[in-house]
Amino acid sequence: MSKWEIVLMSVLSSLYLSNAYKILVIFPLPGKSHSILAEGVLNHLSRADHEVTYVTSIVPEKPIKGVTVIDISDYVKLPTHLMNLKSIMDNTHNRDRLSHLPSMLNISRNVINNVPVQTLLSDKTQQFDVVIAEWMYNEVYAGFSGVFNCPLIWFSTVEPHWMVLQLVDEVPNPAYTVDILSGNVPPLTFSQRVMELGLQIFGKLLNIYITSVNQEVYEKHFVPHIHDRGYPVPPYEELKYNASLVLSNSHVSMGIATRLPPNFIPIGGYHIDSVVKPLPKDLQKIIDDAKHGFIYFSMGSNLRSKHLPAEVKQDLLNMFGELKQTVLWKFEEDLPNRPSNVHILKWAPQQSILAHEKCLLFITHGGLLSTTESIHFGVPTLGIPVFADQFVNVARGVKKGYAKKVDLSYTMAKDLKVAIQEMINDSRYMKKIKELSFIYHHRTVSPGQELVHWVEHVVKTGGARHLRTHAATTPWYQKLYLDLAIILLIIMIALKYLFRYMCCSNGKKVLANYKKKQN
Numbered sequence: 419m420s421k422w423e424i425v426l427m428s429v430l431s432s433l434y435l436s437n438a439y440k441i442l443v444i445f446p447l448p449g450k451s452h453s454i455l456a457e458g459v460l461n462h463l464s465r466a467d468h469e470v471t472y473v474t475s476i477v478p479e480k481p482i483k484g485v486t487v488i489d490i491s492d493y494v495k496l497p498t499h500l501m502n503l504k505s506i507m508d509n510t511h512n513r514d515r516l517s518h519l520p521s522m523l524n525i526s527r528n529v530i531n532n533v534p535v536q537t538l539l540s541d542k543t544q545q546f547d548v549v550i551a552e553w554m555y556n557e558v559y560a561g562f563s564g565v566f567n568c569p570l571i572w573f574s575t576v577e578p579h580w581m582v583l584q585l586v587d588e589v590p591n592p593a594y595t596v597d598i599l600s601g602n603v604p605p606l607t608f609s610q611r612v613m614e615l616g617l618q619i620f621g622k623l624l625n626i627y628i629t630s631v632n633q634e635v636y637e638k639h640f641v642p643h644i645h646d647r648g649y650p651v652p653p654y655e656e657l658k659y660n661a662s663l664v665l666s667n668s669h670v671s672m673g674i675a676t677r678l679p680p681n682f683i684p685i686g687g688y689h690i691d692s693v694v695k696p697l698p699k700d701l702q703k704i705i706d707d708a709k710h711g712f713i714y715f716s717m718g719s720n721l722r723s724k725h726l727p728a729e730v731k732q733d734l735l736n737m738f739g740e741l742k743q744t745v746l747w748k749f750e751e752d753l754p755n756r757p758s759n760v761h762i763l764k765w766a767p768q769q770s771i772l773a774h775e776k777c778l779l780f781i782t783h784g785g786l787l788s789t790t791e792s793i794h795f796g797v798p799t800l801g802i803p804v805f806a807d808q809f810v811n812v813a814r815g816v817k818k819g820y821a822k823k824v825d826l827s828y829t830m831a832k833d834l835k836v837a838i839q840e841m842i843n844d845s846r847y848m849k850k851i852k853e854l855s856f857i858y859h860h861r862t863v864s865p866g867q868e869l870v871h872w873v874e875h876v877v878k879t880g881g882a883r884h885l886r887t888h889a890a891t892t893p894w895y896q897k898l899y900l901d902l903a904i905i906l907l908i909i910m911i912a913l914k915y916l917f918r919y920m921c922c923s924n925g926k927k928v929l930a931n932y933k934k935k936q937n
């Protein structure tokens with residue numbers, strides 16, 4: 419190789435490398451759906467040739483090119499009772515909206531205070547161009563961007579809501595924007611509006627507590643590393659509100675149209691591969707033989723159908739047996755005495771199943787990923803929500819007109835049968851989901867391309883400060899023009915006294931003149 423060729427090659431390779439960024443991705447929650455979303459992010463970044471370090475408690479099954487995994491599964495665990503269907507049905511499990519909060523807070527401490535993560539933080543050869551962290555009631559991961567002195571991107575797993583919008587913009591008006599876990603759908607009634615306002619005020623108070631816990635975690639486990647690297651130590655309150663963007667796993671076809679700031683990018687559906695994988699042979703045969711189409715039943719990856727009480731399982735089997743459609747039930751164990759039209763799948767290639775034109779109905783727990791996939795592939799849903807955002811997702815589907823809801827209960831087989839029959843015999847549900855599916859697909863670019871574009875945009879522009887609106891920094895009294903109101907009030911009071919003074923002093927003169935004339 420001549421000298422010139424070597425120079426040329428090094429110039430070219432540095433040009434090439436300058437487009438490859440080092441990215442730290444933090445998705446620590448030990449839930450399957452969180453890891454599916456995380457791996458979607460990794461796949462897109464990997465295909466764009468970026469180098470990713472991934473902090474997770476669920477290691478990907480197959481290695482992904484350019485991705486280094488930091489495994490924290492030994493330190494981060496969700497309490498198992500959270501996912502037991504029977505204890506939820508018997509109401510022995512606390513389904514309160516806040517019951518998961520203490521464990522969320524504990525998780526964040528464990529995510530940071532462990533050997534692998536502390537090793538990463540103290541290794542001064544580690545540099546990143548940007549940090550992407552999942553937001554889940556927790557802002558303490560902003561500390562990573564302080565340690566690596568680089569921009570931060572929040573990843574929000576659900577539809578836009580005030581808690582995450584306030585991090586990069588402002589709290590939206592609760593009169594028409596609902597809380598993350600609220601089942602209300604605008605337009606809101608008077609009592610719903612009051613409720614949403616209450617939820618915001620309550621959430622704000624809760625946030626004071628969360629922040630005090632996180633502040634301590636930040637001081638203890640991040641700040642020493644920031645000092646070590648010789649970077650300025652930002653106050654936690656500033657770091658928390660300093661993200662460049664929010665990448666949001668949402669789309670207007672699935673949620674409610676919400677006003678979004680320019681640094682909030684909806685990329686819902688990016689985790690779905692654009693190419694549908696072929697079905698396994700045996701499953702393909704079952705579906706090909708389904709003369710009347712088929713129904714797919716899955717309660718997702720966290721809930722185990724085997725925890726269903728035995729009598730409910732039997733009732734469901736009997737009920738499915740009475741249908742003329744084929745039923746594919748994702749279930750972890752084989753069930754004896756199955757009717758011939760019911761097939762158990764221990765593992766279900768959900769996307770390929772939903773993509774099949776004979777798929778008439780999806781019976782689901784209403785998780786956000788399943789909801790996204792039903793819209794992506796255009797299959798109406800029958801929701802049996804169990805916890806967290808599932809109630810909201812199902813409520814929105816019902817309101818949009820492509821879904822029905824059945825309560826998780828000991829009599830749900832009976833309720834399901836009525837709902838299944840109604841949905842299959844009424845073409846409105848199918849028509850509605852096809853409409854939404856069109857809206858969902860009708861975008862300028864695919865959500866995966868959008869994801870990569872905005873991550874690169876943040877790095878290339880050194881934190882995308884130009885996308886920040888002043889909504890975040892304008893004090894609330896200025897937004898409400900309370901300062902103007904006070905000035906007007908002062909002027910009015912001053913005028914009132916002035917008039918009184920003038921009129922009275924005039925009055926006295928008039929009176930004095932009158933008295934003079936009388937004399």
Ligand SMILES: *[C@@H]1O[C@H](CO)[C@@H](O)[C@H](O)[C@H]1NC(C)=O
Nearest residue numbers: 568569652656657660880881
């Ligand atoms: C906020 O982010 C910008 C861009 O990423 C960075 O330049 C700035 O130092 C950050 N400020 C604080 C207080 O962290």
